[in-house]
Amino acid sequence: MFDGLKDKLSSFREDVEESTDAEEPAESEAGTEADAAAEPESATADEATGSVDSTPATDSTDDEETADADDSAEPSTFQRAKAFATGRIIIEEEDLEEPLWDLEMALLESDVEMSVAERILETVRETMLGESRKQVETTGELVERALHDALLDVIAVGQFDFEERVAEAEKPLTIVFTGVNGVGKTTTIAKLSEWLEDRGYSSVLANGDTYRAGANEQIAEHADRLDRELISHDQGGDPAAVIYDGVEYARANDVDVVLGDTAGRLHTSDDLMAQLEKIDRVVDPDMTLFVDEAVAGQDAVNRAKEFNEAAEIDGAVLTKADADSSGGAAISVAYVTGKPILFLGTGQGYDDLARFDPEALVDSLLGEE
Incomplete structure (x- = not known):
């Protein structure tokens, strides 16, 4: 999953390593030159005559402090040499310029939304610029930490514990599903019903998709396979009335969760959007979940x-x-909407629904799992 993006993030790490490591020999030479420059010019003559320089040894320290003060905004050659001599390397803008450009292109090619890509780049740059690392710590490790923080920053937006919310909610809990046609919305409802069942929660399915021919038959097949009750009306009926009946059934039969399907729609479909507004008024669902395909990439982000x-x-x-x-889509949806990704569909079976874990996803993208 997301193998293409994993490869591109790995390439960024390697690019930064090459950019910084290529400068290390030059730093070593600069350090030698800096040390030589710090020695008194008369040292050779003094050694030859056996004399001892009685001048207080404060000039070198003063020079270092002056250099540090003058170049505090950007590491000087002297500071970089000193850092290398003490086992550290300072990362500068020039080290990151080309790798960050390549990373931006890689993110955009992976359908990461523009504002999300910019946020990731900004965080990586702020984390790494001017950072020094010990030689015993690889630049790759430093890059990995910066990428980890930047990715988590955008992926984890709005996250909440879905199972905890189900547990604490007054029953029946009503969840309505929306999205465009053909993205697996009805199958996702069936999968979530099974996910809830595995955790001890009963559910009833309510088919508010009264617009599409064959919708009743599709969800009825899932209900039969899962042995769930299905509430449905004839094609062309009022979707709000169907889901309301589902809520009433759940109350009468001590069912924990109502899962309401709705017609696939575009946000520009005024009549269908009006149906959603009516469902909100009549049913007042506890949650409305948007369903789309991860493979839709930028289209899924825009639709969300x-x-x-x-x-x-x-x-x-x-x-x-x-x-x-x-x-x-997995990286961008939460940041763009401010609302979390809660589940990922990972296969055709009813058990192929995984809770979305931002930390686990970031670890996977960085090869840390």
Whole structure:
């Protein structure tokens, strides 16, 4: 999963290592020159005559302090030489310029949204610029920490404990699913029903997709396989009424969660968006989850943003994550919407629904798992 992006992040780490490590011999030579320059010019003559210089040994220290003060904004050659002599290397803008450009291109090619890519670059630059590292610590380790913090910063936006929210909510908890057609929304509902069942929560399915021919049959097949109750009306019925009936059924039968499907729509479909508004008024769902395909990349990011602006969502589910090599949607959706990714669809089976763990994803992208 996201193998293409993993390779590109690894290339960035290698580029920075090459950029900084290539300068180490020059630093060593500069350090030797700096040491030589610090020795009194009369040392040879003094040794020959056996005389001893009685001048107080404060000039060298004063010179160092002056150099440090004059060049505090940017490391001088003397500071870099001194750092290397003490086993440290200072990373400068020129070390990062080309690798950061390559990283930006790699992120954009992986369908990472522009503002998200810029945020990642800014964080990496701020973390590394002027940073010094011990020679016993590789530059790669320093880059990895910077990337880890930058990626987590954008991926973990808005995260909350979904299972904890289910546990603490007044029952029945009502969750409505929305998104465009053909992204696996109905199958995701079935998967979440199974996920809840595995954790001891009962659920009822309510088919608010009364717009599409065959929608009842599709969700009914899932309900039969999972042995779940399905609430549905005839095609063309009122979606809000269907989900409301699902809530009433859950209350009467002590069912924990109502999972409401809705018609696939674009944010520009005024009549369908009006249906969502009516569902909000009539049912007042506890959560509205946006569903899209991870493989849709930038399109999924744009749609998530548009849906959140048109009818506020509480979180997102990305399907087909196992087939996505770019990772752009997984990295971008939360930052762009301010709402978390909660689940990833990772296969065709009902058990192929994984809780989204930002820390685990970042570790995976950086090869730390």
